[in-house]
Amino acid sequence: MTQTQPIPTHQSITPLKQQAVQFSFYKLRPSWYLLSAEQKQSLGAEVKAMIERWDERLLLVSYSLVGIRADCDLMLWKAADSIDDLHTMGIELATSGIGSYLEATYAYLSLTKRSIYVRDHEHEGSENSRTHISPVGAKYLFVYPFVKTRAWYNLPMEERQAMMNDHIRIGHKYPRVRLNTTYSFGLDDQEFVLAFESDYPSDFLDLVMELRETQSSMYTLRDTPIFTCVKADGDELLRAIGAL
Numbered sequence: 001m002t003q004t005q006p007i008p009t010h011q012s013i014t015p016l017k018q019q020a021v022q023f024s025f026y027k028l029r030p031s032w033y034l035l036s037a038e039q040k041q042s043l044g045a046e047v048k049a050m051i052e053r054w055d056e057r058l059l060l061v062s063y064s065l066v067g068i069r070a071d072c073d074l075m076l077w078k079a080a081d082s083i084d085d086l087h088t089m090g091i092e093l094a095t096s097g098i099g100s101y102l103e104a105t106y107a108y109l110s111l112t113k114r115s116i117y118v119r120d121h122e123h124e125g126s127e128n129s130r131t132h133i134s135p136v137g138a139k140y141l142f143v144y145p146f147v148k149t150r151a152w153y154n155l156p157m158e159e160r161q162a163m164m165n166d167h168i169r170i171g172h173k174y175p176r177v178r179l180n181t182t183y184s185f186g187l188d189d190q191e192f193v194l195a196f197e198s199d200y201p202s203d204f205l206d207l208v209m210e211l212r213e214t215q216s217s218m219y220t221l222r223d224t225p226i227f228t229c230v231k232a233d234g235d236e237l238l239r240a241i242g243a244l
Helices: 030-034 037-055 083-094 150-154 157-172 201-211 215-219 235-240
Strands: 020-028 059-064 074-080 102-111 140-148 177-183 192-198 220-222 227-231
Touching: 020 083, 020 192, 037 059, 037 083, 037 235, 059 227, 059 235, 074 083, 074 140, 083 102, 102 177, 102 192, 140 150, 140 201, 157 201, 157 215, 177 201, 192 201, 215 220
Parallel strands: none
Antiparallel strands: 020 074, 020 102, 059 074, 140 192, 140 220, 140 227, 177 192
């Protein structure tokens, strides 16, 4: 008789050396603009203190999209040791004073993971084998969800690697653009979330245009919406939303 092994409980599972990552986008509701300056400043101080407190527990970078996109005004890029931490912070923000004035317009959940394509292409600043997010502090962050076609996964690994080698070669031509790739398979609607850091939007534009001409781009099913985010820490974020 075959003896089955017991299914391990969560207490016995060895934690993965990965991070849970979330890009959370918010739109200020019309009711926000009806508040007095004093009310906005009070709520702004509260959310600033909350971000500073959580920044001690997880990686947290704030961005403004005011005047850039019509459907969101701010974004929080978070990386934690567990999805539970992201969940707990989300609850705290939603139930805070400013929570009723925020509409969550987009949220992308993912995990860090070693790439299967860039193991032989390590260089300074490479994302290869990076299981922890380490922002470089660039002024701009370009974020978008990404989905490959099913035909891509039916290709032999050798063909996929050859196409990705060309993709990587082009990426190396733009050293002022730093890529952060995280993975969402089974966790969210997309397969990857791509986040590019740079102080030079023109470099990112040229990079994307050149990548459109690669063979691998034929296997892209979806890579929108695309968000251009401007780094806004502390008072800069409050100033952007009119709370300072």
